[in-house]
């Protein structure tokens with residue numbers, strides 16, 4: 001029961017409604033952690049002031065606000081969330097420390113890839129405890145790469161690539177033994193374009 005509750009919490013906290021992913025950026029004295037983050041259209045970024053000073057997350061560059069978003073002053077412990085609804089790269093900074101505290105949010109459009117969709121991609125076993133096999137059921141039109149993220153939006157793997165298909169198809173084994181138990185998202189790119197995401201449960 002305890003596990004079920006935790007699972008429900010993770011689902012709500014990690015994905016929210018409508019498949020939205022929440023990403024967290026820690027505001028430290030004096031930097032954003034991570035300073036660069038890539039999200040998909042519709043995703044939310046939450047900034048958490050985990051420093052001991054007042055900071056802001058304010059879109060713009062060279063200490064000039066652009067008006068896209070602005071947290072206002074965040075006291076230690078305060079949070080600010082913003083949902084990104086259009087693709088592009090947005091620079092931001094902290095108003096009191098704009099010379100040294102800067103970051104970038106890159107928002108990518110989820111493009112549909114007709115030649116390959118989620119049905120052509122299998123993840124087995126799922127839930128997984130140690131080794132998960134990722135494979136394509138169809139020959140993809142280009143290199144397929146993916147990254148895994150935990151429920152806070154932190155990347156947990158370097159980019160992994162499936163080479164263009166040979167006669168035996170494309171697959172690889174991903175060792176997740178060292179990952180903490182929880183829910184992960186595999187984001188899949190085909191030919192360099194974001195295609196879809198797939199949930200992976202490490203139990």
Ligand SMILES: [Cu+2]
Nearest residue numbers: 055094097101
């Ligand atoms: Cu600051």
